[in-house]
Structure formats: C-alpha cells, structure tokens
Amino acid sequence: MLDAPPHVITVGAGLLDEALRAQAVRTTPVDWRPPLPGTAEALATVLADPRRQAANERAVGRLLSARPHLTGVRRASEVLPAGTFLHAGPPITWERASGPMRGALVGAMLLEGLAGDEHEAADRLAAGAVELRPCHEHAAVGPMAGVVSPSMWLFEVDDAEHGGTAYCSLNxxxxxxxxxxxxxxQVLERLRWMDEVLGPALAGALRRTGPIDLRALMAQALQMGDELHNRNRAATxxxxRVLAPALVETAAEHAAAVLRFIDGNDHFFLNAGMAAAKVSADAARDEPGSSLVVAMARNGTDxxxxVSGLGGRWFTGPAGVPDGLYLGSYGPGDANPDIGDSTITETAGLGGFAMAAAPAIVRFVGGEVADAVRATRSMYEITLAEHPAYQIPALGFRGTPVGIDVTLVARTGLLPVVNTGIAGRVAGTGQVGAGLVEPPVEAFTSVLLTLAESVSDQF
Known part of the structure; x- marks a missing residue:
C-alpha cells in the first residue's frame, strides 16, 4: 500500500472526499445515504415479499400505458353526492382546517347561497351543514384548497386504455x-361567470371537437418548456388551439370572452393535466403487494x-411550509403549510420530477437552472420507470422519472421533489408566492411499516 499513492473510496462522506481531493489524493466517491431512520427491519420485510416485484411491474405498467383523453366538461352536481363539498388532500374537519381551506369553504357556501355572509357560512360549516370529503375519494383532484361545490364545472378525463374517469375543477x-x-x-363574480358562461361554452366546444388526447398534448408541452405543474404556458x-374554432362555432356570443379568459391564464391547462395524472395513477391502484405511490396530496394541515398495495388508506404527516419566492411584501411568515392535490402531477412523473424540461420554472419557484436539472436526476433514484411519452430534451429525450417506490424512498433517504404555489395562511389572502417543499418523512415511514405488517399477515 505504501509503494503507491493512496486511492481512497469515500462512501457517503462528501466532506471527507472534498478534503482529500484538496490534498491531491485520488478518490472514488460512492453516493450512499443511510435508509430512513427506524425503517431497516420493515424495509427488509417488504423487500422480501415475493409479490412485490411482479406487483410493482403490473402497477407501474398500467400507469405508463394509461391514455387520458379530455372528453367533456360537467357540472359537479352531476357527479357529487348531495350535501357534499370536496376538498384537497386527506380527510379534514372544519376544526383542523387551515386558513385558506376555511376561506375556500366559506366562499363555496356563499357561492351556493347556503349562507348570507362569511360569519354565517363559518357557523354553518362548524355545525356540519355540509359533508366534507376528499376529492381523491370521488375520482377527482383539486388544486390548492381544491374545494368543489355543486354549481362548479369539472373537466372530465377518461382513460382510453383502462377505462377509468377522473375530474378536476376549472382553473x-x-x-x-x-x-x-x-x-x-370579485372572486364570487368570477365563479358565477364560470358557472353561467365558461362551463357551458367549454362543454359545447368539446362536444364538437370530440375527445382530446391529453397524453400527446402534454408530451408536446414538455418539449416546449413546461413541466405541467407550475408552468403550463405551452400546454394552455x-x-x-384545439378549442378555439369549436368555441367560435358553438358559443359565438361568448367566444371572445372565453378565449380572452383562457389567454390571460397560463395555468388554465393545469386542471386538465391534473385530471389526466389522476386517471393515470388510479389505473395503478389496488395491486396487492405493490409499494408504488398512487397519490400524494395536502390539505393545508396534513x-x-x-400506495397501490394498501387501497385507499391515507398515511399522513404534517404539511411543511414551502421554500421559495414571495410576491410583493409577503414572506415566509405569511405562508400557509403546503396545500393541494396538484402533487398528483409529481405522482405521475411531471411537475417537480420534470423540472429539467422547464428551465424557466426557476424564475417562479426559485433556484438556478442547474438545480432544476439536479432535482429531476435525483428522482430517478426513487422511481421504478421512465415515462415512454413524457420526455426531457435536455436529458437526451430521456423519459421523466415515474412510479415512486416507497422502498426506494426508504433505502435512499430521498424524498419526492414537489414544486407548488404558496397560499396565504390567513383566510381571504390568496396567493403569496411559489416554491419547493419536502413531504414529511413520517408519511413514508408509516407506509413502509404498514406494508411490512401486511406482508407478515399474509405469510
């Protein structure tokens, strides 16, 4: 050993590697991280499950082969149970709801004429006047607070491959x-216009165009600089372009106003994309033994x-406050913890997982272009596949990382990258910024422990 210069292999020790290189010592760094604390035994049990590999292959195969098509726009009253409001994230009660969630629920009460003012609305919600249910439990997703009430209109997206359907409100x-x-x-006036004009106009236009292939459209948008969560300019x-002729033909009286509204809203496509991601992820559900994540969602509190192998059960941890860029004089003290179902985009291999396709996203969520590329590259370590349709030009048209595997999260200690808007913590404030947020470790640890229990019960 002393007859030649030393050559050191450093394992998960970045500072040591840097110190040795500074002294002209040859090194071979090995990128290694310890597993999530307290998961070693559960991880070994889940990895030994003889069903896991085949179950994951089937589940992720269905996710990748889903073919979401925008087929219509429908009133929520047609698909909602009577007396029910939907909301984003896991189940939540009025008592535990955050400021923006409460604000959105109050607004929905006023929109539906169920209260005369905000105080009566809050009192009626506290008394249980309407049932609050997660969007995800009704084949739906909703951005931010995600509140859906009967008079709102929803994008309807069907999976032409597996037959599922998903819904999302209009943006x-x-x-x-x-x-x-x-x-x-002004908020209520806009929502009433969307109810009376926008929804019916879009419904008529889609009857004229027929189903729109969202998978193909989203694949094209990725190659035009979108990541389809916080940047949807190309997709919109x-x-x-598809809707404009049909809108003119079927809703001539309102076509100019509708087109102007869509043109002034770069995020208009987001909600259709969320429904596309939802119907794709739902195709991968209910595969016994699978450790594939099929939903991530936040309600502003949790x-x-x-995961596919554990049905509709939620595993939760406290929602974190995003780290990002703030509007005007707002700062972190004004921010509510993370909120919204829009993490369904990351679940389907888009959003934070596709930031390398959208270098301009850093102007919205912060950081540098290299950070966006690094974020996408890191997600290949915790996913089971690369999407065959959603490709990233900057990475040589490599497919986006897709199919979060809880065992890979536990083994690497890497958590999914999520980019998001930031809501003001005080009801009525609105948006205060945008940035990146880490999911809570507790949620993934709980999933793994429960998967291990299910394996022990099975065998």
Whole structure:
C-alpha cells in the first residue's frame, strides 16, 4: 500500500472526499445515504415479499400505458353526492382546517347561497351543514384548497386504455382566487361567470371537437418548456388551439370572452393535466403487494400518501411550509403549510420530477437552472420507470422519472421533489408566492411499516 499513492473510496462522506481531493489524493466517491431512520427491519420485510416485484411491474405498467383523453366538461352536481363539498388532500374537519381551506369553504357556501355572509357560512360549516370529503375519494383532484361545490364545472378525463374517469375543477387564474382561500365579491363574480358562461361554452366546444388526447398534448408541452405543474404556458396554448374554432362555432356570443379568459391564464391547462395524472395513477391502484405511490396530496394541515398495495388508506404527516419566492411584501411568515392535490402531477412523473424540461420554472419557484436539472436526476433514484411519452430534451429525450417506490424512498433517504404555489395562511389572502417543499418523512415511514405488517399477515 505504501509503494503507491493512496486511492481512497469515500462512501457517503462528501466532506471527507472534498478534503482529500484538496490534498491531491485520488478518490472514488460512492453516493450512499443511510435508509430512513427506524425503517431497516420493515424495509427488509417488504423487500422480501415475493409479490412485490411482479406487483410493482403490473402497477407501474398500467400507469405508463394509461391514455387520458379530455372528453367533456360537467357540472359537479352531476357527479357529487348531495350535501357534499370536496376538498384537497386527506380527510379534514372544519376544526383542523387551515386558513385558506376555511376561506375556500366559506366562499363555496356563499357561492351556493347556503349562507348570507362569511360569519354565517363559518357557523354553518362548524355545525356540519355540509359533508366534507376528499376529492381523491370521488375520482377527482383539486388544486390548492381544491374545494368543489355543486354549481362548479369539472373537466372530465377518461382513460382510453383502462377505462377509468377522473375530474378536476376549472382553473380561475392566479392571485385572489377561491382555491387560494379568497372569497371576496370579485372572486364570487368570477365563479358565477364560470358557472353561467365558461362551463357551458367549454362543454359545447368539446362536444364538437370530440375527445382530446391529453397524453400527446402534454408530451408536446414538455418539449416546449413546461413541466405541467407550475408552468403550463405551452400546454394552455396547445389546448387553446384545439378549442378555439369549436368555441367560435358553438358559443359565438361568448367566444371572445372565453378565449380572452383562457389567454390571460397560463395555468388554465393545469386542471386538465391534473385530471389526466389522476386517471393515470388510479389505473395503478389496488395491486396487492405493490409499494408504488398512487397519490400524494395536502390539505393545508396534513400531507397524505396512498400506495397501490394498501387501497385507499391515507398515511399522513404534517404539511411543511414551502421554500421559495414571495410576491410583493409577503414572506415566509405569511405562508400557509403546503396545500393541494396538484402533487398528483409529481405522482405521475411531471411537475417537480420534470423540472429539467422547464428551465424557466426557476424564475417562479426559485433556484438556478442547474438545480432544476439536479432535482429531476435525483428522482430517478426513487422511481421504478421512465415515462415512454413524457420526455426531457435536455436529458437526451430521456423519459421523466415515474412510479415512486416507497422502498426506494426508504433505502435512499430521498424524498419526492414537489414544486407548488404558496397560499396565504390567513383566510381571504390568496396567493403569496411559489416554491419547493419536502413531504414529511413520517408519511413514508408509516407506509413502509404498514406494508411490512401486511406482508407478515399474509405469510
């Protein structure tokens, strides 16, 4: 050993590697991280499950082969149980609801004429006047607060491969909007216009166009600089090109106003994309033994995870406050903890997992272009596949990382990358910024422990 210069292998010790290199010592760094604390025994049990590999292959195969098509726009009253409001994230009660969630629920009460003012609305919600249910439990997703009430209109997306259906509300735009917890007169006026004009106009246009292939549209948008969570400029433009002639033909009286509204809202496509991601992820559900994540969602208080092999059970931890860029004079003290179902995009291999395709996203969520590329590359370590349709030009048209595996999260200690809007913590504030947020470790640890229990019970 002393006859030649030393050559040191450093394992998971970045500082040591840097110190040795500074002294001109040859090193071979090995990127290693310890597993999540307290998961070693459960991880070994789950990895030994003879069903796991085949179950994951079947589940992720269905996710990848899903073919979401936008088929219509429908009133929520057609698909909602009577007396029910939907909301984002895992189940939540009025008592535990955050400021923006309460604000959105109050606004929905006012919109539906179920209360005369915000105080009566809050009192009636506290008394259980309407049932609060997660969007995910009704084949739906909702951005931010995600509140859906009967008079709202929903995108309807069907999976042409596996036959599923998913729904998402129509996007109001940015700033002071219901999904960020605002409920003032302008918010309600816009929602009423969406009810009376936008929804019917879009429904008529889609009857004329027929189903729109969202998978193909989203694949094209990725190659035009979107990541399809916080950047949807290309996707919105592509959708507008398809809808515009049909809108003019079927809703001439309102076509200009509808087109102007969509043109002024770069995030209009987000909600259709969320429904596409939802129907794709739902195709992978209910595969016994699978450790594939099929939903991540936040209600402003809790961050919840669901996995294919454990049905509709939620595993939760406290939602974190995003780290990012703030609007105007707002700062971290004004931010509510993470909220919304839009993490379904990351679940399906988009959003934070596809940031390398959208270098301009860093101007919205913070960081540098290299950070966006690094974030995407890191997600290949915790996913089971690369999407055959959703490809990233900057990575040589490599497919986006898709199919989060709880065992890989536990083994690497890496958590999913999520980019998100930031809602003001006080009801009625609206959006205060955008950034990145880490899911809570507790949610993934709980999933793994429960998977291990299910393996022990099975065998």
């Amino acid at each position: 109001e735009g940015l700033g002071r909007v219901l999904r960020y917890g605002a409920y003032g007169p 433009s592509l959708l507008l 961050f919840g995870v669901q």
